Amino acid sequence: MSTNHCDQQLLDRVLSDQSEHPDSADVIAHLSHCTACQERLDLLAADSSWWECTREYLSEETEATLAGPSPPHTLILPVLAESTPPPPLAIDEYLDPPSHPEMLGRVGKYDVEREIGRGGMSIVLRGFDSELNRPVAIKLLAPHLASSGIARQRFIREARAAAAVVHDHVITIHGIETESKLPAIVMPLIAGPSLHGHVERHGTVDPIDIARIGIQIAAGLSAAHAQGLVHRDIKPANILLENGLSRVQITDFGLARAAHDANLTQTSVITGTPHFMSPEQAEGDTIDHRSDLFSLGSVLYFMATGQLPFTGTTTMGVLRKVYKATPTRIRELNPLIPQRLESVIDKLMEKSPDDRFETASELRQYLSDYLAHLQQPTARKPPRRLLTSAIRDRRRKWVLGSLAIVIGLLAVLFASRTGTQPKSAVERPTARPVIPDIDASLPTFAELGVVSSQSIDQELAQVTTEVNALEQRPPLPETPSNFPQEVSQLAAALSALEESRIAETDSTFYIEVQSINAALQQLEQTIPQPSPGF
Amino acid sequence: MDGAPETRASLILRLHDRDDLDAWQEFSEIYHPLVFRLARSKGFQHSDALDVAQEVLLRVAGAVERWEPDPEKGTFRGWLYRIARNLMIDFLERGRRSPLCDADHLIEMQVDPSSLESRTFDLAFQRQVFLWAADRIRPAFQEPTWQAFWQTAVVGESVAVVAEELDMSVGAVYIARTRVMQKLRTEVQRVIQDVECREVPA
Ligand SMILES: Nc1ncnc2c1ncn2[C@@H]1O[C@H](COP(=O)(O)OP(=O)(O)OP(=O)(O)O)[C@@H](O)[C@H]1O
Numbered sequence: 001m002s003t004n005h006c007d008q009q010l011l012d013r014v015l016s017d018q019s020e021h022p023d024s025a026d027v028i029a030h031l032s033h034c035t036a037c038q039e040r041l042d043l044l045a046a047d048s049s050w051w052e053c054t055r056e057y058l059s060e061e062t063e064a065t066l067a068g069p070s071p072p073h074t075l076i077l078p079v080l081a082e083s084t085p086p087p088p089l090a091i092d093e094y095l096d097p098p099s100h101p102e103m104l105g106r107v108g109k110y111d112v113e114r115e116i117g118r119g120g121m122s123i124v125l126r127g128f129d130s131e132l133n134r135p136v137a138i139k140l141l142a143p144h145l146a147s148s149g150i151a152r153q154r155f156i157r158e159a160r161a162a163a164a165v166v167h168d169h170v171i172t173i174h175g176i177e178t179e180s181k182l183p184a185i186v187m188p189l190i191a192g193p194s195l196h197g198h199v200e201r202h203g204t205v206d207p208i209d210i211a212r213i214g215i216q217i218a219a220g221l222s223a224a225h226a227q228g229l230v231h232r233d234i235k236p237a238n239i240l241l242e243n244g245l246s247r248v249q250i251t252d253f254g255l256a257r258a259a260h261d262a263n264l265t266q267t268s269v270i271t272g273t274p275h276f277m278s279p280e281q282a283e284g285d286t287i288d289h290r291s292d293l294f295s296l297g298s299v300l301y302f303m304a305t306g307q308l309p310f311t312g313t314t315t316m317g318v319l320r321k322v323y324k325a326t327p328t329r330i331r332e333l334n335p336l337i338p339q340r341l342e343s344v345i346d347k348l349m350e351k352s353p354d355d356r357f358e359t360a361s362e363l364r365q366y367l368s369d370y371l372a373h374l375q376q377p378t379a380r381k382p383p384r385r386l387l388t389s390a391i392r393d394r395r396r397k398w399v400l401g402s403l404a405i406v407i408g409l410l411a412v413l414f415a416s417r418t419g420t421q422p423k424s425a426v427e428r429p430t431a432r433p434v435i436p437d438i439d440a441s442l443p444t445f446a447e448l449g450v451v452s453s454q455s456i457d458q459e460l461a462q463v464t465t466e467v468n469a470l471e472q473r474p475p476l477p478e479t480p481s482n483f484p485q486e487v488s489q490l491a492a493a494l495s496a497l498e499e500s501r502i503a504e505t506d507s508t509f510y511i512e513v514q515s516i517n518a519a520l521q522q523l524e525q526t527i528p529q530p531s532p533g534f
Numbered sequence: 535m536d537g538a539p540e541t542r543a544s545l546i547l548r549l550h551d552r553d554d555l556d557a558w559q560e561f562s563e564i565y566h567p568l569v570f571r572l573a574r575s576k577g578f579q580h581s582d583a584l585d586v587a588q589e590v591l592l593r594v595a596g597a598v599e600r601w602e603p604d605p606e607k608g609t610f611r612g613w614l615y616r617i618a619r620n621l622m623i624d625f626l627e628r629g630r631r632s633p634l635c636d637a638d639h640l641i642e643m644q645v646d647p648s649s650l651e652s653r654t655f656d657l658a659f660q661r662q663v664f665l666w667a668a669d670r671i672r673p674a675f676q677e678p679t680w681q682a683f684w685q686t687a688v689v690g691e692s693v694a695v696v697a698e699e700l701d702m703s704v705g706a707v708y709i710a711r712t713r714v715m716q717k718l719r720t721e722v723q724r725v726i727q728d729v730e731c732r733e734v735p736a
């Protein structure tokens with residue numbers, strides 16, 4: 001039995017070597033009784049805080065304090081359907097032989113220089129028009145779709161329809177090749193990245209540019225819609241940028257439909273990204289031009305927040321959200337987005353087409369007015385506020401919130417007047433002794449009819465003055481201690497409500513202001529009056 | 535005490551490469567259970583908590599390229615925590631979810647790194663890394679070696695008793711447990727630099 005302590009080297013070897021070695025019997029024997037070497041070995045493996053942590057974190061009791069067992073294993077991969085690389089494909093196989101050896105091949109009369117990119121249903125090439133001496137972009141229908149006669153016909157038909165839309169913000173179509181191995185659309189070559197590429201690289205876009213781009217897309221859509229053409233696949237990748245953000249062009253009009261039909265004959269898989277589809281598309285309902293407005297809303301959302309409005313790991317998951325979920329509030333993700341711009345996007349993204357803007361040109365008009373205001377805030381008035389379901393929901397919350405405050409306060413006051421001890425704000429009594437019947441004192445919506453802006457303003461002014469007076473009121477001995485706090489909460493609720501007024505004559509706003517007023521009236525009567533003589 | 539151990543920047547930076555599937559796998563193995571448990575602890579039901587965890591990771595996945603190690607801007611985990619908190623609130627505000635918790639409770643979740651909530655989350659994170667690392671290294675050891683480690687280092691049995699049970703000498707138990715410990719430490723340190731375990735709230 002060894003009496004010499006183990007040296008450092010030996011201990012290192014014991015630790016690192018998984019295999020046995022000649023002197024291991026001696027080492028084990030020594031370690032069995034030498035506490036000094038035992039401690040050194042422990043320390044060599046890890047210092048004492050590691051041993052403590054190991055016990056702490058791996059023992060079962062910790063489960064209770066640090067919240068529970070593990071979920072079933074899930075692997076999150078960054079790749080969404082969209083970004084799966086397409087299988088390698090030798091494109092020259094589908095081209096006619098080149099007329100110059102340095103070229104890749106030929107499509108019709110165009111020489112092909114190289115591939116620019118691929119999408120779900122097409123391959124885009126950079127080509128050259130030697131007659132007109134200019135570069136062009138050639139979009140080929142993907143081989144897997146071109147094998148379907150229906151898809152070919154559809155592709156050509158949609159391309160012809162798109163060619164008929166002549167507009168500054170819709171890409172021009174130079175020609176359609178039907179005789180080549182794969183049908184192709186020839187377009188001007190656009191230098192810039194797509195809007196998708198831009199946001200990926202530079203992040204969110206500022207409000208003025210969002211408005212400017214929104215106007216351009218709306219104008220392009222409006223021209224197409226006027227000819228009965230629905231785009232069906234408005235998304236950042238289909239908005240090409242020229243010259244930074246100053247000019248955009250919409251591509252791929254109607255092509256989604258060609259791909260969709262072809263797919264339906266094979267499988268029911270959706271090609272391309274589902275993230276910008278409208279709820280009616282997600283459901284497979286019939287769609288009209290307002291579907292493009294929803295998608296445009298999602299594009300603006302993407303610019304404003306740098307995020308997709310609806311995410312999920314699978315296409316079905318995304319579509320379910322498109323159909324049902326409300327995206328995270330824009331101003332929460334990017335507080336620099338003004339409220340009006342947020343409302344424009346919210347309104348475009350309303351689930352029901354009836355709640356959106358009616359037409360692309362109505363949107364264009366609105367955004368133009370808004371842009372003018374952003375550029376000259378003092379000279380140009382902002383356009384009317386929009387009423388969206390998001391605002392309606394928030395407003396409902398404020399009103400309920402402020403009523404709850406008033407009711408709670410009344411109950412406290414009542415309790416203190418009848419001699420019982422006032423309860424603290426935390427355990428606000430739920431008994432409702434003197435709660436005014438607020439609903440009964442309010443006119444119904446129908447009774448209200450059209451309200452003049454004057455009466456709304458009067459009511460608002462009155463409520464504001466009263467709330468201010470309450471805020472200023474010096475504390476009296478009889479006033480419950482939480483009184484000032486409650487009043488200032490009420491004031492905050494009121495100003496939040498004020499923010500949401502969408503028109504001079506907004507009758508629901510009127511009802512809500514009145515409901516606060518009614519509650520205030522009651523409140524004033526219950527507050528102890530200063531005794532005369534003071 | 536200035537803050538909890540931060541996730542090693544290298545793992546997070548590796549996520550910038552979308553083809554680094556190992557990095558992505560490690561990332562989801564560590565963070566998915568972590569966020570899941572956070573959501574469970576806030577009263578989310580099992581399936582909702584799974585959804586929350588999934589969505590948080592997807593958000594992070596979508597934005598991770600923009601995250602750079604920068605002490606000014608706070609830690610990666612702080613960022614994750616904020617995303618998780620906001621998403622949970624979002625979930626509740628979309629309605630009809632998990633009657634066991636309410637948004638007000640979540641809004642109170644402190645984002646401030648020194649708050650108790652954040653501290654607890656840090657500790658939960660460390661625990662998760664230990665669990666994950668233990669899972670990973672376990673197949674590399676024979677069962678008696680693993681038991682020598684587990685019984686003495688985790689369960690807290692004395693070395694002598696465990697040696698007796700496993701029919702090993704005391705020296706062999708020491709060697710076994712330190713080998714496991716060294717490997718565990720190396721694995722944990724791939725993710726976090728230093729550990730600390732005091733102050734686990736009772
Ligand atoms: N006229 C053009 N000039 C320059 N680049 C273009 C032009 N048209 C398309 N591109 C680029 O070619 C690539 C492929 O475009 P394509 O339309 O095939 O795919 P996509 O829009 O990403 O997806 P989808 O097939 O669903 O429309 C994109 O990166 C796009 O920016």
Ligand SMILES: [Mg+2]
Nearest residue numbers: 119237238252
């Ligand atoms: Mg496209």
Ligand SMILES: [Zn+2]
Nearest residue numbers: 005006034037
């Ligand atoms: Zn010794």
